[in-house]
Amino acid sequence: MSASATTTEAIPDRPPATPVAVRGPQRKKARRSRFSRAVLYAVLVLLALIILLPLVWVVLTSFKTDFDAINSPINPIPNPFTTEAYQTLASGQQPIFLWFLNSLAAGILQTVLILITASAGAYALARLEFRGKRLVFSAIVTTLLVPPVIFLIPNYLIVQNFGWLDSIWAITVPGAAGAFGIFFLRQFFIGLPPEMEEAARVDGAGDFRIFWQIVLPLSRPALATLAVLSFLNNWNDFLWPIYVLLTPEHQTLQPGLAVLQGAYATHFGILMAGAIIASVPVLILFTVAQRQIVDSVASSGVKG
Numbered sequence: 001m002s003a004s005a006t007t008t009e010a011i012p013d014r015p016p017a018t019p020v021a022v023r024g025p026q027r028k029k030a031r032r033s034r035f036s037r038a039v040l041y042a043v044l045v046l047l048a049l050i051i052l053l054p055l056v057w058v059v060l061t062s063f064k065t066d067f068d069a070i071n072s073p074i075n076p077i078p079n080p081f082t083t084e085a086y087q088t089l090a091s092g093q094q095p096i097f098l099w100f101l102n103s104l105a106a107g108i109l110q111t112v113l114i115l116i117t118a119s120a121g122a123y124a125l126a127r128l129e130f131r132g133k134r135l136v137f138s139a140i141v142t143t144l145l146v147p148p149v150i151f152l153i154p155n156y157l158i159v160q161n162f163g164w165l166d167s168i169w170a171i172t173v174p175g176a177a178g179a180f181g182i183f184f185l186r187q188f189f190i191g192l193p194p195e196m197e198e199a200a201r202v203d204g205a206g207d208f209r210i211f212w213q214i215v216l217p218l219s220r221p222a223l224a225t226l227a228v229l230s231f232l233n234n235w236n237d238f239l240w241p242i243y244v245l246l247t248p249e250h251q252t253l254q255p256g257l258a259v260l261q262g263a264y265a266t267h268f269g270i271l272m273a274g275a276i277i278a279s280v281p282v283l284i285l286f287t288v289a290q291r292q293i294v295d296s297v298a299s300s301g302v303k304g
């Protein structure tokens with residue numbers, strides 16, 4: 001027998017090809033997966049359109065005349081397309097840009113105060129040991145269950161006694177020590193591993209140095225999230241500035257925009273243009289802090 005024949009006989013038979021019946025379920029599974037993904041994307045697109053529709057409507061209405069904004073049937077496309085509303089706001093008939101600056105200054109100042117008070121209080125409740133700590137924390141958390149409107153009169157009396165009426169301090173200081181900030185940062189501080197703090201304490205670092213150089217740098221995502229929420233809370237505040245700001249020049253943007261809505265007529269184009277101007281800082285803030293907000297939700301504050 002030749003060598004070639006021996007070699008041929010030594011090679012085992014190849015396994016038969018995979019039957020179509022075996023590949024069929026895989027194809028069906030892949031087909032169902034593509035269908036499910038297509039349905040998911042369709043639902044997400046639909047939800048995005050539902051969310052964006054009011055925003056698009058506000059933008060389009062800001063370029064309409066007052067007659068076109070209330071004309072029936074409603075036409076979503078401005079006819080005629082005009083920038084009269086923005087020209088009216090820029091003309092200075094209403095100090096909307098002054099209200100804008102007042103709101104911006106108040107939001108930034110209160111955000112800074114909240115970050116200072118909340119981070120210090122949260123660190124004390126999370127890491128320091130003292131008598132009555134649980135009782136203090138329980139009392140702080142309990143205030144979250146109280147409707148904010150209940151504090152309206154006590155805060156007004158305090159502001160009045162300090163002589164802060166019609167000033168920026170009236171709309172920044174009363175909300176500078178909120179319970180939510182302390183609760184939020186305390187929960188984040190508890191999730192931080194204590195090994196680095198213990199090592200720093202062995203090297204002779206005190207509580208303040210540990211807090212300033214270790215805890216706060218690790219807590220940037222949580223601090224950024226709290227900063228965004230605090231700024232938005234002050235920026236969107238409508239009721240409190242009406243009570244404590246007495247002159248139009250000291251008014252903030254949200255109550256100021258209500259002036260554009262009269263008792264007998266509403267200038268919808270001007271009102272929507274003011275709403276767009278009011279949304280600009282919010283969009284910029286979310287764009288800048290988006291990554292930090294996602295990190296605070298998705299991580300524990302320590303990155304490997």
